[in-house]
Amino acid sequence: MEKIGELNWRSNFEENMREWFKVSARDKTFLHNTAREKINYSEAKKKIRSQLKTLQQNIPDFASLVGIYAEKSIASTLFIYSIILNEKGYLPLDVQSPFSRVVSILKDAKPTALIVEKKFSELLTLALEENSIHFQVKKFQSGFQLFVFEKPKKYPADVLNVLYTSGSTGVPKGIIQTGLCAWHFMIQNHILLNSFKIKSYLSIAPYHFDISVFDLFVPLSESGRLLVPKQQEMNNSRLMAEMIAVKKIELIYSTPSFFNWLMETGRLEKHDFSKVKVILIAGEVLRWDIVKRLKKYFSNAVMFNFYGPTETNVCLHYRIDFDDEKRYAASVPIGKTCIGSTIKLLKTKNGKELIVAGTCVMYNYVNGDKSRFKTIEKHRYYKTGDIVEEAFDGNYAFVSRADRMIKRNGYRIEPAEIERGLKNLEGVKQVAIITTNENSTIKIHAFLVSDKKYETVFLKNYSADKIHYSMVPDTFTFVESMPLNRNHKTDEGKLLQTLPNSLTH
Amino acid sequence: MEREALKDSVRNYVSENIFGNELPKDFNDDTPLVSSRLLDSIMTLKMISHFEDELNVECKAHEVTADNLDSVNIFTAFLWKKLGN
Numbered sequence: 312m313e314k315i316g317e318l319n320w321r322s323n324f325e326e327n328m329r330e331w332f333k334v335s336a337r338d339k340t341f342l343h344n345t346a347r348e349k350i351n352y353s354e355a356k357k358k359i360r361s362q363l364k365t366l367q368q369n370i371p372d373f374a375s376l377v378g379i380y381a382e383k384s385i386a387s388t389l390f391i392y393s394i395i396l397n398e399k400g401y402l403p404l405d406v407q408s409p410f411s412r413v414v415s416i417l418k419d420a421k422p423t424a425l426i427v428e429k430k431f432s433e434l435l436t437l438a439l440e441e442n443s444i445h446f447q448v449k450k451f452q453s454g455f456q457l458f459v460f461e462k463p464k465k466y467p468a469d470v471l472n473v474l475y476t477s478g479s480t481g482v483p484k485g486i487i488q489t490g491l492c493a494w495h496f497m498i499q500n501h502i503l504l505n506s507f508k509i510k511s512y513l514s515i516a517p518y519h520f521d522i523s524v525f526d527l528f529v530p531l532s533e534s535g536r537l538l539v540p541k542q543q544e545m546n547n548s549r550l551m552a553e554m555i556a557v558k559k560i561e562l563i564y565s566t567p568s569f570f571n572w573l574m575e576t577g578r579l580e581k582h583d584f585s586k587v588k589v590i591l592i593a594g595e596v597l598r599w600d601i602v603k604r605l606k607k608y609f610s611n612a613v614m615f616n617f618y619g620p621t622e623t624n625v626c627l628h629y630r631i632d633f634d635d636e637k638r639y640a641a642s643v644p645i646g647k648t649c650i651g652s653t654i655k656l657l658k659t660k661n662g663k664e665l666i667v668a669g670t671c672v673m674y675n676y677v678n679g680d681k682s683r684f685k686t687i688e689k690h691r692y693y694k695t696g697d698i699v700e701e702a703f704d705g706n707y708a709f710v711s712r713a714d715r716m717i718k719r720n721g722y723r724i725e726p727a728e729i730e731r732g733l734k735n736l737e738g739v740k741q742v743a744i745i746t747t748n749e750n751s752t753i754k755i756h757a758f759l760v761s762d763k764k765y766e767t768v769f770l771k772n773y774s775a776d777k778i779h780y781s782m783v784p785d786t787f788t789f790v791e792s793m794p795l796n797r798n799h800k801t802d803e804g805k806l807l808q809t810l811p812n813s814l815t816h
Numbered sequence: 817m818e819r820e821a822l823k824d825s826v827r828n829y830v831s832e833n834i835f836g837n838e839l840p841k842d843f844n845d846d847t848p849l850v851s852s853r854l855l856d857s858i859m860t861l862k863m864i865s866h867f868e869d870e871l872n873v874e875c876k877a878h879e880v881t882a883d884n885l886d887s888v889n890i891f892t893a894f895l896w897k898k899l900g901n
Contacts, residue, residue: 546857549877576861752858766842767835771854780853786836811836 324471324490325396328531332356335534342385344539345554350385352534355392362393362452369449370399372423375463376473378402380413380435381428381455382542383517390426391518391527399423400470400487403518406431407542409776410438412483416475417444419677420485421464427456467674474521476621476723477782479714481731485677486621493524495651495670496624500529502650503615503628504562507588513538513555515545515565520721521621522593525564548577556582563587566594566721567601571752574601579608586611593617593625594721596709597643599636606633618645618709621723622683622693623671626652627707635706644706645699654707655692657685661713662698717746719753722781729757729784732777733770738763741793744784745803757784758806764789786810817871817899823892825870829863830855830888845888860885873898 335341337353350358370377377394379401381387394401402422404413413435417425425446427435432448439446439458449457466473469489478484512530514537516522530537538558544550551573555563570592573579590605590612597616605614618627629646648654651670656663668690675681685692698710717724726744733742741760746753757770765773767787774783794805817825823845831839834854849855855863864875864885873895875884884894 543881546860547877547880548857548861549880553877572858572861576858576865767840768842768847768852768854772852775853783853 324469324494325398327494328392328395328528331531331534332359335531339534340536341531342388342537342539344385344541345544345550345558346541348385350389355389358389358452359393359396362390363397365449365451365457366393366397366399366424369457369459370397370424372463373398374466374468374470375423376400376402376420376466376470378404378417378420378422378425379518380404380406380425380431382406383514383539384541385539386452386454387426387428387518388514388527388537388539392531395471400466400472401518402473403523405517405519405779408779410434411777412779414438414442414444416483416485418442419483420473420475421460421462423460423463425458425460426451427458429454429456432456432458464677470674472524473677474519474621477716477725477728477779479716479725479727481725481727483728483779484680487674487677488521488524488624489674491670492624492651492673493528495649496524497528497532499625499628499649499651500525501532504529504589507561507613509533509562509588510535511538511559511561511586512536513558513560513563514540515551515563515569516721517542520594521624522564522566522721524624525591548573548575552577552579552582555587556584559586561586562589562591564591564593567592567597568595568720568753570605571601574604574608584609584612588612590614591617593619595718599640599643602631602643603633616643616645618707619649619667619671620693620695620697622673623652623667623695625649626667626669626671627654629706638702638704639706639708642709644702644708646706653690655687656699656701657692657694659698659713662710663700664713665695665697665699665707666692667695668692717753717755719746719755719781722779724755724782729755729774729778729782732774732782733757733759735777736761736763736765736773743793743801743803743806745806747807754786755782755784756786756788756807756810758788758790758793758809760790760792819892819896819901822895822899823888826867826892826895827888829866833859833863845892847888848886849888849891850882850886855885863891867895871895871899 335352340349341352341355343349377399391401446458446460451457471488471490471493473485475483475485514526587609614631616629617625619625627646629644653668655666657666672693683694696713699707715726729744730742739761743758745756770787794802796802885891
């Protein structure tokens with residue numbers, strides 16, 4: 312750790328991963344699930360070694376990506392470690408995304424190979440062949456196959472992962488994270504959390520979501536155990552609540568939407584959460600009412616608000632102090648800078664935009680887009696698009712967005728991606744996407760001007776086939792024409808007035 | 817409560833909370849609600865809580881699955897059983 316800045320970061324991160332496996336007690340549980348399946352550190356090492364062998368035999372390309380198209384499980388978690396130890400970056404793909412989105416990501420990222428869970432391989436093969444993506448199928452471990460592609464893309468030597476988010480041009484964009492970014496995030500977490508002596512973690516975020524970087528590496532570095540729930544369990548707040556209590560989880564890291572959902576529908580009053588020591592919250596604007604309600608159920612927990620777009624992972628943090636509510640009435644502050652981050656405020660017509668430089672900042676976008684960067688005094692700053700204020704105590708507070716991007720359940724959503732999906736429907740001339748936020752629940756409303764009318768069930772199914780499920784609109788309304796305001800822009804207020812109250816609240 | 821009245825009650829809940837009181841023409845009592853994502857996880861749990869309170873029944877955590885909730889007909893059958901029928 313003393314040699315930060317001097318070492319080859321890629322090998323440093325791997326070396327540290329090897330060390331973390333080495334120092335952990337062999338018989339100590341590492342990964343477990345609710346089906347009582349578990350794997351200790353020694354078994355994990357063995358499995359990784361065998362996967363490494365297969366990967367090395369089949370994928371010669373150094374500095375490349377290996378995708379994972381599998382449900383979140385103990386097995387798919389181990390694949391990520393194997394890929395990194397094989398000196399490659401991982402590309403987690405969402406099995407719940409429409410095939411068109413997965414194919415578009417594969418075409419952009421051009422991984423060298425893809426680990427595919429067998430139950431998805433037939434349909435995925437069809438989708439790839441329809442799009443003329445050529446590959447060879449190789450044997451992998453039981454229940455999985457390895458698709459090896461031609462002409463993979465070269466990535467920087469220290470690539471850790473590529474995570475795709477919604478793009479403002481209407482297509483998903485890939486963010487290249489390096490081992491260096493993750494390493495600084497690890498150091499920051501170690502400093503913040505070491506005194507809590509956490510041993511029992513719960514992984515809530517899917518692996519294509521940046522919060523999961525914490526789940527993948529912090530428990531491992533602390534010789535802890537990580538509970539890996541199945542996807543269907545993740546959709547059941549009552550099971551999640553039971554899991555946290557019964558499995559004696561000590562740290563939970565998720566979005567405000569997750570915690571709001573858990574409190575609204577999880578029947579938390581039935582359980583004892585006294586073992587939870589730390590709650591980390593990130594991914595969306597955090598309102599005071601959420602943390603105040605959380606404190607009632609998790610009375611022993613210290614809470615932190617983490618801030619940072621996927622491009623920087625966490626670059627600001629704030630330890631929640633309820634006395635600060637008077638000073639920061641609008642929302643919980645996003646805090647002060649983390650290790651590896653330098654913050655500046657850029658004056659714009661909308662207010663002061665937060666820009667970030669330092670080792671926390673991503674390597675680049677896969678598509679090479681440089682428009683979000685600004686160079687100041689030879690340092691490369693990432694423009695977050697978040698308008699903030701700096702308070703006298705050095706904490707930053709979120710004010711608004713400089714663009715149309717919204718967050719739902721922690722996912723970044725560009726309305727342009729939804730509009731693009733719906734505009735492809737026959738007869739549709741114009742689409743406007745408007746969101747409402749009631750009690751921390753974001754609803755997406757689609758308004759369409761179209762020669763042809765469609766029924767709601769059809770439109771829901773159509774959207775789910777074209778865009779990520781987090782973007783599927785809650786309502787669809789056909790209008791004769793888009794109403795305009797005095798500035799000749801779509802009059803969102805007038806459009807929202809056309810909706811019944813039960814759909815916006 | 818009669819089974820048909822229970823079904824009307826489930827259908828009304830779906831109509832009001834998913835479609836703003838107007839069921840679309842392509843909706844019927846077998847239309848998938850959960851697997852089609854017409855209902856998201858928040859709406860699903862809210863619907864269960866609503867009927868638990870209304871009917872004074874309790875659903876266990878592991879029962880909150882698409883198998884028991886995926887359409888007006890399926891959810892009605894599940895609640896009907898819960899009522900001891």
